[in-house]
Amino acid sequence: MKRFPVSLSTKLQSRTEANALRQLPEQKNGVDFSSNDYLGFARSELLFQKAAAMLSQQHNSHNGATGSRLLSGNHAFYTEAETKIAAYHQSESALIFNSGYDANLGFFSSVPQRNDVVLFDELSHASIRDGIRLSNARSYKFLHNDLEDLERQIKRFQNDQGSVYIVTETVFSMDGDSPDLEQMATLSERYGCFFVVDEAHALGVFGEKGEGLIDALGLREAVFARIMTYGKGLGCHGAAVLGSVRLKEYLVNFARSFIYTTGLPPHAIATIHAGYLALETEAAERVRLKENIVHFNREKNLLGLKPLFIRSKSAIQSAVIPGNEKVKNIARQLEQSGFDVRPIMAPTVPEGQERLRFCLHSYNTSEEISKVLHLLNRLL
Template sequence: MSIFGKFAALSARYDRLKQSGADPFSVKFDDILSSVEGVVRGKKTLLFGTNNYLGLTFDEVAMEMSADAIRHHGTGTTGSRIANGSYKVHAELERELADFYRRKHCMVFSTGYQANLGMISTLVGKDDHLFLDADSHASIYDGSRLGHAPVVRFRHNNPDDLAKRLRRLADQPGDKLIVVEGIYSMLGDTAPLKEFVDVKREYGAYLMVDEAHSMGVLGRDGRGLAEREGVEDDVDFVVGTFSKSLASVGGFCVSSLEGFEILRLASRPYMFTASLPPSIMSSTISALKTLRREPERRTKLTANSRRFYNGLRGAGFNVGPECTPIVAVIIDNPDIAVAFWKRLLEEGMYLNLALPPATPNASAFLRSSVSAAHSDEHIDFAIALMTRIGREFGLLPNETNVCPFPVSAERLGATAATARALPTAVGAGAGMA
């Protein structure tokens, strides 16, 4: 028996997927041309699955700052933050993030995944209790496994269920930490944060919000869902990532609680991981400043999200419950979803494919993430292409309107004829990197 035998069921499912001629987990980009265009199998492809919300991956200032940091500081630190891996630029980014979030403290981690891993596994111990939304990201669940606190799951976005579970443990000693997300990465729905705050207050718990997909997206200044809902003072910890709106890699946690700094010596994922290279720190600082300086990017992102979401919904697709930059088309038959995804890629559009058992109710999702860098033409092309393929697969009635933003007959004809020439989308992972 091979040591890999335990993965036999997974291997069988993957083999069946590959035999269908579609392998969404092994897409390779031959080239990346811009924030929204790439080349896949020699074909120009429009990118609708990269979480590049503000379109900053090719920002000239950020790229120059990153290159300059390499010239001055080399390619890496070769050490952890508590050894030789803390440079001036790491402290600068932590100050910038703390200032942005109006908090006293900030810790930067080497990935967003590690930020959740490090904070959750450290903040609560065996005598405490951890309360997780059932739809939490894998990094949150993995953080709970690394730690020693008993885990209580509550129904997704259900404050009443959370309150019921806290009530049962009201007399138990120890701290209680609630973890929710700003925007959930699969369906794009947001947490009912005001209601969660009310529950947190009633039971004297702590609250952490993972704003990975809502940083730079929600709120007047882009601080996320807590800012939009006006409850920032009631959120004890904000965790986030640089790999979405800030177009790099890494993660962070900000807080104003006294004693926070001891976590640098208590969090194993922070202590025992090599720190990010100065080039990443420098480009992230630049992107954060752009986020703050150019709110019009967020305005454009919001408009693009509405255009795409309303267009797909108007065409008759079953989309997620809320309009955010994450737009998911829900398809009951996973085999049709796989074939649909394959056709989109063949015709020049890349997005993400999510399949059971990672999705609820045995459904599959065609998951897009809209960018501020998408033009109206990009979005209308994507709506028209998805609508045409949806009709071919019998998911939509033929008489359904393409979208509430009418495309001329001439342009629709051109769209069908030039699909290979226009940019399209392939979807990067929805997870926090």
């Protein structure tokens, strides 16, 4: 059928006119400042071999899970990996989902109930917002990392019959910044709220063993649920919700994105397990990443670029350059000089907040970091 709805054509045309039409990019060969592979695990031959060895030891050559986990898909690798994950994060339980998006969708659509209230940071990831939208709870956003606004909103609902959920991320994907998690935990405890955090961009980056910011700050007992995503620092795919055994039981029974989907294949779960083993043994990668973050911040300050960047101590460093056309032009010139730095444009971020998003990795060299920042300085 060649006909296409006029309403959809109009929306595509509007995106084109705003220079914001998304297209699938070709694989680029420049110095990587764009991927979420913070520790280089996605390209690690050692991790690949560890996962293959696990499969070989159990004589498992299956290409798929064969069904949902509640039917035929709950293969033995799931139990081993979830046990490892829970122990690593000192959590009662872990439940693996097919992706971070699925985990957030399943959690937020099923856990908050009709009389409950969800208070979420205004810059929360789309998967969190989509999950909340599917729930029966009322939801309200609070100003980004603003504890006063959060407390004001908590007080509005503290006498309601339902529960109040406070939702944030330990590292925000577009800004790279972090909230005051200790104060948020204090507020949550003071008012009897349930604290939920997404650790997607903190896993592998923060903590003595790369376990994330909640563990690093000793806040695990203050948190009702943590969402760990494996497509970033762990270099593979999937996600897990950490929490009580009772929470796991609830999600298995009510999280639709868990119930009604085919499970991940054995090799995907083996890779997650191998990723955690690598976190324990590859401390040098985390050290190099931290050194690169420090070097990046030092260089941008020396070049006078600090006002351009959002304050961040994470692997995500964003330089705000307003205007889709302007930020695309600078990204194009960086690419022509051999650097893969991606522009983040409206409507992914608000108009006027367009940016270059630099993702730092353990395998970037200090020379590459200095060179790309000096080039950015000249282009501006």
